[in-house]
Amino acid sequence: MAELTQAEVRPATVLPIPASTQILAVAWLRWRIFVNSTFRRRPKTSRQAVSFAFSILLRLIVWPVLAAMMIGPVVGSGLWAWGATAHHHPERLQNLMASVVLGWQFVAINGLSIAAAVSNFDPASLIRYPLRFGRYFVLRTLVGLMTPSTIVGCLALLAAVVGIGIANPLLALPALVVLAVYALMNIFLTRLLGAWMERWLANRRFREIFSVLIALFAVSLQLLSFQRYTPHAHSISNNWLLRFLESSGSYLHWLPPGFASSAILHASHPLSALAPFACLLAWTVLFAAVFAIRLRKQFQGEYLGDGVVHRRVAKPVTRAKATIVRPDSRAVPVHAESARPMFPPVIAACLRKEWLTFRGNSAGLIGMFTPLVFVVLLNRGQFAAHPSFFLPGAIAYVLIGVLAGLYNVFGAEGLGVQLYLLAPIRMRDVIVAKNISSLTLIVTQAVLAWTVVALLKRTPIPLPMQVSTACWTVFVIAMNVTLGTMRSIQSPRRFVPGQVRQRRGTPTNRTNSLLVLLVLFGSLLLQVPVVLLSRHFREPWLGAWIFAPLAFAAVCAYALLLRNAERLVLAHRDVLTEELCKA
Amino acid sequence: MTTPAIETTALTRRFGDFTAVQDVNLYVAAGQFFGFLGPNGAGKSTTIKMLTGLLAPTSGSIRILGEDFAANSAEIKRQIGVVPEGMALFGRLTAEEYLRFVGRMYGLDRATTLQRTHELLEYMQLAGEDKKLIADFSHGMQKKLALAAAVIHGPKILFLDEPFEGVDAVAAGTLKSMLQRMIARGATVFLTSHVLEIVERLCTHVAIIHRGHLVAQGSLDELRAGAGRLGQTAPGIAPVDGTRRNLEEIFLEIVGTDREGNPAATAPEQELSWLS
Numbered sequence: 001m002a003e004l005t006q007a008e009v010r011p012a013t014v015l016p017i018p019a020s021t022q023i024l025a026v027a028w029l030r031w032r033i034f035v036n037s038t039f040r041r042r043p044k045t046s047r048q049a050v051s052f053a054f055s056i057l058l059r060l061i062v063w064p065v066l067a068a069m070m071i072g073p074v075v076g077s078g079l080w081a082w083g084a085t086a087h088h089h090p091e092r093l094q095n096l097m098a099s100v101v102l103g104w105q106f107v108a109i110n111g112l113s114i115a116a117a118v119s120n121f122d123p124a125s126l127i128r129y130p131l132r133f134g135r136y137f138v139l140r141t142l143v144g145l146m147t148p149s150t151i152v153g154c155l156a157l158l159a160a161v162v163g164i165g166i167a168n169p170l171l172a173l174p175a176l177v178v179l180a181v182y183a184l185m186n187i188f189l190t191r192l193l194g195a196w197m198e199r200w201l202a203n204r205r206f207r208e209i210f211s212v213l214i215a216l217f218a219v220s221l222q223l224l225s226f227q228r229y230t231p232h233a234h235s236i237s238n239n240w241l242l243r244f245l246e247s248s249g250s251y252l253h254w255l256p257p258g259f260a261s262s263a264i265l266h267a268s269h270p271l272s273a274l275a276p277f278a279c280l281l282a283w284t285v286l287f288a289a290v291f292a293i294r295l296r297k298q299f300q301g302e303y304l305g306d307g308v309v310h311r312r313v314a315k316p317v318t319r320a321k322a323t324i325v326r327p328d329s330r331a332v333p334v335h336a337e338s339a340r341p342m343f344p345p346v347i348a349a350c351l352r353k354e355w356l357t358f359r360g361n362s363a364g365l366i367g368m369f370t371p372l373v374f375v376v377l378l379n380r381g382q383f384a385a386h387p388s389f390f391l392p393g394a395i396a397y398v399l400i401g402v403l404a405g406l407y408n409v410f411g412a413e414g415l416g417v418q419l420y421l422l423a424p425i426r427m428r429d430v431i432v433a434k435n436i437s438s439l440t441l442i443v444t445q446a447v448l449a450w451t452v453v454a455l456l457k458r459t460p461i462p463l464p465m466q467v468s469t470a471c472w473t474v475f476v477i478a479m480n481v482t483l484g485t486m487r488s489i490q491s492p493r494r495f496v497p498g499q500v501r502q503r504r505g506t507p508t509n510r511t512n513s514l515l516v517l518l519v520l521f522g523s524l525l526l527q528v529p530v531v532l533l534s535r536h537f538r539e540p541w542l543g544a545w546i547f548a549p550l551a552f553a554a555v556c557a558y559a560l561l562l563r564n565a566e567r568l569v570l571a572h573r574d575v576l577t578e579e580l581c582k583a
Numbered sequence: 584m585t586t587p588a589i590e591t592t593a594l595t596r597r598f599g600d601f602t603a604v605q606d607v608n609l610y611v612a613a614g615q616f617f618g619f620l621g622p623n624g625a626g627k628s629t630t631i632k633m634l635t636g637l638l639a640p641t642s643g644s645i646r647i648l649g650e651d652f653a654a655n656s657a658e659i660k661r662q663i664g665v666v667p668e669g670m671a672l673f674g675r676l677t678a679e680e681y682l683r684f685v686g687r688m689y690g691l692d693r694a695t696t697l698q699r700t701h702e703l704l705e706y707m708q709l710a711g712e713d714k715k716l717i718a719d720f721s722h723g724m725q726k727k728l729a730l731a732a733a734v735i736h737g738p739k740i741l742f743l744d745e746p747f748e749g750v751d752a753v754a755a756g757t758l759k760s761m762l763q764r765m766i767a768r769g770a771t772v773f774l775t776s777h778v779l780e781i782v783e784r785l786c787t788h789v790a791i792i793h794r795g796h797l798v799a800q801g802s803l804d805e806l807r808a809g810a811g812r813l814g815q816t817a818p819g820i821a822p823v824d825g826t827r828r829n830l831e832e833i834f835l836e837i838v839g840t841d842r843e844g845n846p847a848a849t850a851p852e853q854e855l856s857w858l859s
Contacts, residue, residue, distance in 0.1 A: 015690070016690075017661075017689070017690030018690075021687055021690060022687070022688055022690075024687075025684055025687035025688050026688075028684065028687075029673065029676070029680075029684045032675075032676055032680050032684075033673065033675045033676065036675045036676060036677070036680075036716060037675050121673065125671060127636065127637065128635075128636075128637065128660070128665065128667075128671065129660065129685075129688040129689070130657045130658070130660035130661040130688070130689060130690070131657060131660075131688075132657045300639045300653075300656075301632070301633070301636055301637050301638040301639035302639060303598060303638060303639075
């Protein structure tokens with residue numbers, strides 16, 4: 001055994017630790033995590049190598065697209081700032097600033113869940129180390145700064161400086177200073193929103209309220225209409241949203257966008273620029289202070305979870321000895337099953353477990369009914385006037401969210417999968433039970449959507465279209481349940497549609513998730529070319545002729561899969577335990 | 584009188600309407616090998632989190648090495664090393680990278696950090712795993728690395744939450760040897776463990792927490808002699824037949840009764856029909 005030097009357990013020097021040492025150490029940590037996450041995981045098998053190459057190829061395609069998406073707002077910001085300054089439109093510069101802050105925060109908040117899923121580093125864990133609060137505050141502000149929202153926001157503001165500078169070179173330097181403060185204000189606002197969201201979302205009740213609010217917000221968005229820009233509108237007087245947006249300029253004067261634009265445009269008269277600049281600074285300090293209040297709590301060791309509910313102590317089971325049925329007893333069980341159960345015991349037990357899990361997921365329950373509300377709302381638009389698109393469109397819309405569940409037969413089980421593998425049961429029964437629970441949900445949604453469309457129909461839905469849609473629905477569901485079950489056995493890690501880049505995701509898993517997305521959307525969109533072909537050839541039954549055999553084939557494939565499910569699971573039990581049980 | 588390493592006064596932590604730790608008054612002298620015991624859910628991990636600054640107490644005070652934790656958290660954290668329950672390692676680093684990061688965070692200079700990193704990796708038999716990410720380490724290897732990270736800056740107090748859980752005999756031997764070295768050099772070790780044999784072999788002093796209350800505290804001999812039991816109205820646990828009892832017997836006797844010394848209702852009272 002190696003020997004340790006005497007210095008090993010001697011206390012560290014009592015000199016203060018330089019701030020730069022700790023900040024650089026965290027920067028180095030982040031860099032090493034990035035490098036190791038990107039390059040260390042080498043593919044071990046040929047299959048992984050192909051997946052790895054595929055994921056690199058995808059990055060080469062996706063990254064330029066993302067970069068192009070970033071260029072738009074940046075160039076637009078520069079042009080907008082130039083136009084506002086050159087043509088003396090202070091309100092336009094104010095609107096630009098407001099757009100930047102809204103876009104920045106919107107993208108940042110949307111990115112929170114993705115960042116939480118893909119991040120390998122929780123900055124809150126830094127409280128373990130001997131940091132003073134000031135350093136912790138700086139680190140929490142800096143760590144995770146390289147996000148799309150910050151990069152695009154900063155570039156957009158830089159482009160605005162360039163635009164202002166071209167229009168009026170004297171304003172270039174003041175604009176640079178003001179917009180640097182404005183960028184800092186945005187960073188603090190992002191941080192404080194993130195920190196407070198984290199605090200609130202840790203509470204189950206708030207999460208439920210938040211889910212309802214998000215659903216209501218999404219529904220409200222569908223109700224808005226910018227009638228001014230449609231040919232049917234006569235005036236804007238009836239559109240409260242447009243009126244609100246047009247009158248919001250006066251409110252913006254008192255908010256950071258108004259102060260930033262005033263400070264820039266009055267820069268030629270330093271005294272008049274000073275007041276709005278001071279106000280902008282005050283907003284920045286306010287956001288930093290609110291963020292610091294939240295961080296201080298974390299730094300002191302705040303517990304973010306729900307309070308532990310004091311459970312009532314269960315009464316001890318006082319079973320009378322006389323009622324115990326001993327092996328040699330001739331007593332007849334009191335609750336003997338009088339009727340034959342609908343499912344075999346294993347399937348019934350698994351179904352009950354699935355039901356209990358589903359019942360406890362209030363966000364899932366809300367999410368289940370939200371698409372149906374959208375179907376009702378879609379009925380208001382032009383889309384609903386074409387039943388050949390509206391019926392399959394409505395069905396496809398409600399299926400998008402729920403079909404993903406078919407690809408997670410074991411994904412949500414985690415360590416629990418061991419119970420299935422160890423228990424003396426057939427894995428086929430477990431798969432059947434899980435598929436039944438998913439299919440019940442999916443079929444219920446599809447039937448409800450169909451009923452809603454039938455009730456709301458403006459024009460009758462032709463019989464060939466109904467038959468075609470029915471066959472297509474059966475095909476989509478059967479194909480996805482087959483492929484989903486296959487995928488769940490071969491690559492069981494949980495698939496979340498919005499998070500293709502998964503935590504601890506290997507190239508195989510990422511590629512797999514992308515393929516799942518392709519299959520999902522591909523199968524749902526298959527109806528479009530068929531409807532178009534049907535119209536082109538004036539053959540209303542074409543869809544039915546195409547989808548009926550496909551549906552039959554998909555159902556047969558599922559039956560075949562079930563026949564071989566036991567063998568497949570046994571062959572992949574190592575994969576199941578490795579991917580689901582590793583912490 | 585020397586400054587105690589750890590001293591808490593009326594330490595309490597509530598989660599909603601549930602009190603996890605209530606009025607705990609701990610006293611750990613410097614240089615002790617202190618075992619903190621209790622059944623599952625008794626409040627051990629909550630206490631250790633409060634003592635290391637990861638969780639704020641609802642009320643009460645903590646003094647570490649004579650300093651108030653709330654007022655001097657950064658300075659105190661420099662003097663302590665922690666192996667938390669979940670180990671809290673960064674899985675996407677190698678062992679060497681992790682130790683280098685920890686050394687720098689504790690203010691060690693670059694050369695010292697590198698030297699100690701290499702020595703600790705050798706000592707913990709992790710030196711050959713330099714290409715492997717921590718996420719791919721076995722549980723025992725992760726425990727050894729967590730301990731190496733906890734001692735790299737030479738702490739005066741070492742807090743260990745279940746250090747021997749899921750660790751094989753070889754790794755446990757390495758961990759024990761490291762802990763004994765720490766004690767030999769004057770450090771204080773505060774550990775929680777379910778493995779009472781290990782606690783009995785290593786620790787000189789023990790405290791027992793049960794349902795959030797500290798029910799016993801003292802040296803092993805004091806507990807064996809029936810002293811050290813707190814808040815008791817019932818007779819102590821002095822041996823009646825003169826035999827030397829082990830820690831497991833003492834522990835079961837203490838946590839098997841309620842705070843008034845009455846036998847607690849336990850599962851064995853009930854009968855399992857299908858096993859009888």
